[in-house]
Amino acid sequence: MHLLDKSRRGFLRGIFSRSTVIAILLIIQILFLSASFVWLEQYRFWLELLERALAIVVVLYLVNSEMDALSRVTWLILVMIFPLLGSLFLFYTKFDWGYRELKQRINHLINNSSPYLQDDETILADLKDITSTTYHLVQYFNRSSGNFPVYQKTEVTYFPIGEDFFAELKQQLLKAEKYIFMEFFIIAEGMMWGEILSILEKKVEEGVEVRVLYDGMIEFSTLSFDYTERLAKIGIKAKAFSPISPFISTYYNYRDHRKIVVIDGEVAFTGGINLADEYINQIDRFGHWKDTGLMLEGEAVDSFLIMFLQMWSITEKEMVVSPYLGNHEHLPESDGYVIPYGDSPMDTDKVGENVYIDILNHAKEYVYIMTPYLILDSEMEHAIRFAAERGVDVKIIMPGIPDKQIPYALAKTYYGALMKSGVKIYEYTPGFVHAKVFVSDSAKAVVGTINLDYRSLYHHFECAAYLYKVKAIADIYKDYLQTLSQCQEITKETLEARPPLQKVVGMVTRAIAPLL
Template sequence: MKTEKLKQNVKGYVHQFEDGGLRLLRKGQKGVIHAIFSRFGLVLILLLLQIGLLFSIFRWFGNLWPHYFGGSVVVTSAMVIYLLNSKMDNSAKITWMVVVAIAPVVGIPMFFYVKSNFGHNILRKRLLELEDQLRGWLPQSQKAVEQLKALEPGAASLAKYLYGRGGGFPVYQNTAMTYFPGGEAKFEELLRQLETAEEYIFVEYFIIDEGLMWGKILEVLARKALQGVDVRVMYDGTCEFSTLPRNYPRLLEKLNIQCKVFSPVQPFVSTHYNYRDHRKILVIDGRVGFTGGVNLADEYINHIQKHGRWKDAAVMLEGEAVRSLTAQFLQMWGILKEPEYEQFLTQPIPVPENAKGVAAPYGDCPLDGERVGEMVYIDLLNRARDYIHIMTPYLILDGELETALKFAAERGVDVHLILPGKPDKQFPYALAKSHYSALLDSGVKISEWSPGFVHAKVFVVDGREAVVGTINLDYRSLYHHFEDAVWMVDAPCIRDIEQDFQHTLEQCRTVENTSASIWQKHYLLRATGMLLKVIAPLL
């Protein structure tokens, strides 16, 4: 592909090739003036104005405070009774009770505002429609179910849940699974597979950022699009704040690449913004699919360093199970139009020679009332016999998941968590440490990866089962984000996952159940963790 032709396609932009990659930079994009007049500046200003208006309203009614104190006990008591009888998670109940008790005038309206989910009811209705439609295009093979029962009888109930209440995700045979212990390995194979695309490439990621990684991928996408390949890119709207300009979709469309932004951030307060597209899916011709923790940005391949070295994980599927990854992409892509299930989900998928085991790619939608990601993790914890080894960047647990972790350890299972030694965010890091003591008391082992930040989301159980995906052990992933993962049984790559865990463990600091070992004399961090734990479900 020639640079001059690209310049003609996207007028007003500079195109730079670095190591064969493509960068699209708008002249004059950076600077204070741009920040002020960009969408980010507008959103920030309008949000501050709305917050100021709310505080002004409370101040104007300041003369009513004596009456407020007289009725607060009755109102707070009624609210506590209501919360105790609600269906929400117990940790969330406790959080809202504290908020209501401390500040009922603010807390009660805030609770009902959040509970109403104002701002996303249309999205919820549409996604549930798409989920119902999708079930008809992903039939469950009874032969695959029988194979699963033969391999791991206890796992059959989890397969039934995923295909039933879990969203209609089948288990598949005829699939080869490859594990990548870091972003670098995934990136290399991804570039190789992209070159084989003949019909379509679907890309759905939480973060896309210009640099070496995205530049090389974009060069291939643009070249393939000019060759007639159907290339579609979707990313989360928060990228407009941190990594990409607001007109990036128009820029990609001039390269014949279709582009959508999931839930662009608008200048109005809404609970809708709780629900982000945290998935990381790339599908090539329906026969090859990637997912895992690796976003499309340079820190994920350690081309640049943020928070020390970056430890991540990903998985590549080849064969029938890719169909579920394709379906998840089409579901999100089809929110504002009719989904193209028939066009892309009925084509035969070649069976690779090295196919072995059973795979079940699945998604988690925060709007359907099912915590699929958490239920899968709890099921694995409950069925583990010898060990369950976990890598996760965050540890902000509700009561059910914390109990499952502790109970597994208490019945003799080797439960071992690897967490970051160098955090990317201080508040989640403080909250994670606030769980350490209770887990260690029950026999759960905790290690922190000394070289840097662990971003992998991995469960491996007894050498027989594993999950690799995007789902963290925190409220955001388990309750508020659109997520995806792959559950694998009896796949050869499960051995590779356990070896990666043990190799990572060699570079870890063992956390002992003492204040000095957990907090390492970071007293402010400890105080922060204790305070934030009260409102953890709201973060």
């Protein structure tokens, strides 16, 4: 009887949960829109005239737009098949409905952050004498909407696996004296988050300020809708970025994919690792989970602090920065340069993609890449192929066991053209690669959250650290070679031998890749 009552209570909670209510209201809105189109059938003649007029307008708009070539083709296909619906959908996505206020707020916060993100002229002068390519990349960062400075006195530690990242993160959290700020795309209840939460609760009792920011989408998957209130009860300030509501909006297309931890303004973490047990191989979802991360100590922590505060302050009256800046009294000596940076879908700067392309365009010997997804726009595909055609050794490590079958099938449609240009593609046979890593010429590297797909490059809030001539690059290179030893190279024969259904799915989804 007790088990029956428990089951009934669980069923009722599911029926009356926030997720269920939102799903029902969304379905009602979709049914209403569908009914509207049925009702409009009586005006078919006028609708056909409207469709043709809209199609002409859309074609003219797309031809003159700044979209990449594949996005324009995708929209043209959609409008060709569904003239009225496709045209209205395009206008809906381009008119900023649902996120105009968010866009204005973020731009305001970025502008207010500029006094805290200024380059040291001495560092710039030294960098200009050493290298023209990285110096000019810094110039680009200064002109981009985020304004990300270059730092020198920063120690960088690279973590080749989630377990190492987790162990060091716990040690640093225990050392916190003033504050702990955490921002993650995914937080899931389990061993990893449980141990971290225990530390955070202890730190709150010691008087440390703790803030936790996570993406609102996970309220549908890994956390309850009232999780921020649950954390508040133990003294943790928490927010869900862009929580899902019952109203259809393009707002929900833009997710907070960043992974940032800032402790006392002195230590920062970033990388591909979320706070869920699969990231430390505590549970097995897609074989062995390969991920990477960075720890920064020193001046460069300031940029990650600002990035966190910008996202946190979206729903605040003002952004308070000064009390949280690190003192940097005992700065580590470093012979290299570090540039933490972010990317936002609220502007026209494709910062994440441009940094990757810059590395590819200036590589002389090699560019080694790890990425879980490979859904490329025309600019990125051209940069990768051109680097290989110039004689640069370009290698890409992809998952051997995918987490999503459709993106996996889609990725394989790019393999042939890349391989034809000389790019070597490998799959990690033990499992899933979630790392986002570029390393080039033993001098440059990027580790962060930015995947090689449309969602990361166009639709998500992202972050990463660009490294130039820091010691940790040798560790990244070593890890890449170690990972490569566990991979199988893709050949023309193995590519052609993939299942027919996978080929068909890849070909079909390629046409709508920018919308995935």
